[in-house]
Amino acid sequence: MLFTPTVVKNLLKKPATRKYPFEVREPFPKYRGELVIDIDRCIFCSSCERKCPSQCIAVDRDKGTWQCDPYACIYCGYCVDVCPVKCLSMKDVHRKPSTEKTEWIEQGTPPRHKKKETPKDAAPKGTAPVLDKSAAAAEEAAPAATEVAPEAKAEERPAAKDKKKDEKKGKK
Amino acid sequence: MATTVIPFGPQHPVLPEPVHLTLKVEDEIVKEAIPALGYVHRGLEKLCEIRDFNQMITVCERVCGICSMIHGACYSQSIEELMGIEIPDRAKLLRVIWSELHRMHSHLLWLGLFADAFGFEALFMQFWKIRERIMDINEATAGSRVIVSVNIIGGVRADLSPDQLRWILSELDIVEKEVRELQDTMMNDYTIKTRTVGIGVMTKAQAWELGAAGPTLRGSGVAQDMRQQGYGGYAFLDFEPVVETAGDCWARSTVRFREVLQSADLVRQAISKLPEGELAVKVKGNPPEGEVYHRVEQPRGECMYYIRGNGTKNLDRLRIRTPTFANIPPLLAMLPECELADVPVIVLSIDPCISCTER
Amino acid sequence: MKGKVIDVTLDNVVGEVMNMKNDGQRLVSFSTYNAGEGKIGILYHFDKALENTHLRLVADMDKPIPSVSGVYFSALLVENEIRDQWDVKFDGLVLDFNRTLLLDPEVTKVPLANNLKIGPKN
Known part of the structure; x- marks a missing residue:
């Protein structure tokens, strides 16, 4: 009899726990x-x-x-x-x-070091494909990272960098 | 009467952590207890040789799983004292808020485990249900349930927005209401009283002489709490240590129960006095040569850090004395002349944290 | 460091600790540090009404240090710990674990005596 109010309360209350993997x-x-x-x-x-x-x-x-x-x-x-x-x-x-x-x-x-750029600049065509590969590998490693097609992106970036390099060259 | 030797632990149902006691028993009465530690020794103090002083915060936070925030705060405060850095008031009070939340969830965890030690499963579940709200506060405000990792040298790295402060206050009201509902059971229930009153008695003089710390000391009637020193943000708050005089298991559990409510009050005070301002100051350079000794109050009692800097980014020496380390000698004094069936209750009444003890 | 620091020697350490006990001080703990080649520095921390007092003892590591566990029973754990970490012997320990409080019996290297260097990972 002593516990009747508690029992009734507990029957009507929501449980304090969740059914974990489902909820x-x-x-x-x-x-x-x-x-x-x-x-x-x-x-x-x-x-x-x-x-x-x-x-x-x-x-x-x-x-x-x-x-x-x-x-x-x-x-x-x-x-x-x-x-x-x-x-x-x-x-x-x-x-x-x-x-x-x-x-x-x-x-x-x-990233390319400023000092290291000079020898690499001698063969800019040689470095570009290597970069393509590495960028493509990055895309494979994290496929959900971006929606941009791997080839397009890989081509874009070295080109942009080459441009910057050319500018720097010009200044020199 | 012939003496029987009964091993207690290293694996025992009341303790999740390994500690071994060799109990020499005559009939059902324990005559002598000899401890054996070293099952979870990790050698964290040595790590200060290869980790720099900033990285050591995360190591100190992992000394103990339950009071990690206060270990981190104590270490940061020690280094700040060594380097002569004054941190912003907001950072001090934010540290108090998280520290007191940690004290609350640690005490609620212990109250649940204590109820479990004498077989009161329903009470155990109630306390842990309440505790979950505080874990949620930790997770939502600091990013992790237990190891909140908010301390950096020079301040804190997480902030509480006004919305979060309001939410913490409303959650605390619910926690306090639910804890008060259990007060009558915890303090006056017949079953609990028969298992705790007059069990494992330690007098005031004994507790002082054996170097007891925290609730174990205050349960025996000594009004000593490291927060009285007013370190960090406690200087801004009204504070009076909780004391019980009986010195038995009931007194120690009552001290912890009342400290839960007191901590809720301290969080409210800290929130009401929280000033606007910076979270941290920039720290330049390495800790200089010198030594610093700092004590803080953890849920389990007084924790002491001794740090020796040598002017490089690595510390010369980091010494941590955790509260349970101080509470083992009092435990050895409590156990003789008690009944074998009461040993689990007495061992749990000092709130043992073995991983802390062995570091 | 907060509090008063009193220098003691091997001869009067037990007496000084006894004086502290008669004064009603509580033993907080010991701290140890490396005080130069073959020397260990031990700080005995005491507390009375939140006031700190420290006794500083600098001793040779190869000579036994008189134990204060007869005066303060609670010193036994920390003295055993120092025995583990620095391989310093204590005379008259009430309960001597003989280097096995935290370490296993088969461990031969002393962790904190700076003869064991931990290098970076890998």
Whole structure:
């Protein structure tokens, strides 16, 4: 008899829990769920690599690769704060559990050093196809990153860079 | 009477973490307890040799899973003291808000586990249901449920918008109302009283001499709380430590229960006094040569940091003394002459956090 | 560093700690640091009414240090920890784990004595 009001209340109330896999709560917008990189905007400055507390990021400036060990990442978001071009961001949904260990390597276009440009300029036709390949590889690695057709984009960018180079040459 | 040796742990249903106690038992009465630690020793203090002083914040946050915010704040405050940095008032009070939210969810977690230790499953679920609201606040405002990671040297890196502040206040009202509904059960229930009153008694003099910390100390009638020092934003707030005098398991659980309500009050005070302004100041250079000793109050008690800088980006020495480390000797004094069936309740009443202890 | 620092030596450390206890101070903990080649610095932190007092002892690592666990029982854990981390022996420990409080018995390297360098990953 003592518990009748409580029992009636509890029968009419909604449960406090959710049926998780079928019913998922809306994520909070600021949640640090998964690190994502827009590799096309990355300038390979290695700021994230230096700042990372768990040393899970490896940036290779010459090859144009950005590598992250997702199992070492602690999702602190320091790299997002430090990135000068804001190409790193945090998705508000965390990664689903997986049965295999995966590697996460992003291939982008390495920036050209001012000093290194001079020898490469001798054979501009030779460098262009290499860049095409690397950009295409980046598209393959992250197919959902952009909707632009890979070939069109790959052709566009080196051309634009060549133009800039020509301008610089002219100034010299 | 013949002595029997009964091992308690390292895996025991009341504790999610591994600690071992060798109990020497005569009949049903415990005569002596010898601890054995070292099952989760990680050697975090050594990491300051290769991680720079900014990266060490994330390491300190991971000393303990439950009071991570306060570890981070304590480390940042120590480094700021070493480098002579004065952080903005807004940053100080924001640190207080997240710290007190952490204290609330830690105490609610403990109250649930304590109820679970003497088999009160329904109460356990109620406390954890309430706790979920605070975890949601953490997740929505700072980006993570437990390791909020808001501290940087020189301030904080997350801000609370007016909308979020209003939402926190309304959530706190619900939390406080729901906690008060459980007050009568937690303090006056017949079953709980028979399991806790007069169990594991520690007198005021004993607690002081054995170096107890936090609720274990205040449950024995010593009004000492590190927040009285007025470090950080606590200088702006009205604060009075919660004290109980009985010194038994009931007193310790009551201290924690009342601290949940007190923390809710401190969050409200901090929000009402939150000034506009910068979140962080720019920090230049490395920590200079010198040493700093800083103490803060964590949910489990007083936590001490000793830091020695050497002028480079790496620290010379980082020493962390966590509250449970101080509370193990009092536990060893509480256990003799208690019944074997009460051991889980007494062990849990100091709120042991073994990963903290071993770092 | 906040609080008063008093220098002590191996001979009078136990006596000074006893004085602190008679004064009604609470032992917070010890801190250790490397005080030059083969030397260890130990700070004994005390607290009374939120006031800090520290005793500083600089001693050789190869000689045993008198234990204060007879005065303050709570010193036993931290002295065992120092035994683990620096391989410094304490005379008269009430409960001696002999370097196995945190470490396993088969560990032979002393972690904090700066003979064990951790390098970067890989």
